[in-house]
Amino acid sequence: MKKLSLLLSTLSFIGVIVLSVLYYTDKQVALEDKALEEAVDSLTANQLSFPVAYVEMDSILKNYKFVQKIQQELQSQYKTAEASFQSKAKAHQKKVLEFQKDVNMLGEMQQQGAFTEQQLISQQQSLQHRQQKLAANEQKLAELQQKLQLQLGENQAKLNNEMALNIQNFLKKYSTELNYTYVMVKGPGSSVWFGADSLDISSKLIDVLNAEFEASENEANASHD
16 A cells, blocks of 8 residues: 655745845946945845744644644554555455465366356356456455545645644734744745744744643643543
8 A cells, every 4th residue: 555655745834925126227237236235235124124034844843742743643543544444455355366266276177077067157157246346345445545545635734724723823923022024934845945044933933832732732631620
């Protein structure tokens, strides 16, 4: 059975980049150095007025306890479903081998003249019926495998959405205190190719997210006592 990799490498839930491109005519070439200096100064001023930060997706996936908990639950569900599928596939394969053995035996006995014509027809019809049942069961197994794969993908997508919503809600909740205009995701598949370490808030964000997650878990456990 083809393993599905948890598709944790295609996650991207926030991404905003504003690009400003300056076009110079031949008459502006002489002023290039000055214009560049002014553009850099302007960009620096804008950064101060419109703070930008980013989070490392790999760090979120590795250290966010909410993700760790849900991933463990999904992995447990997948292992149970896979074990059930493998058991059914093994039983099917056993029947296939038995069928092939009986086909070979019928061929040998036919050559030896062990059956009357009517008996041979009956045996062939019986084998044909078994073959049809095996084909139908094989189709069911293929459909079950596809269903398991789709379910795994849906569960992973649900986790991704919940994770994104948790982080977005946190950023909105503390937007005034954080004073960030843009918070982007840096990782495979994202639009952020480079980010200065000073703009990386992954560690601090994870600390707060984990604190909120643990408080929520403690509250849920207390309500069950």
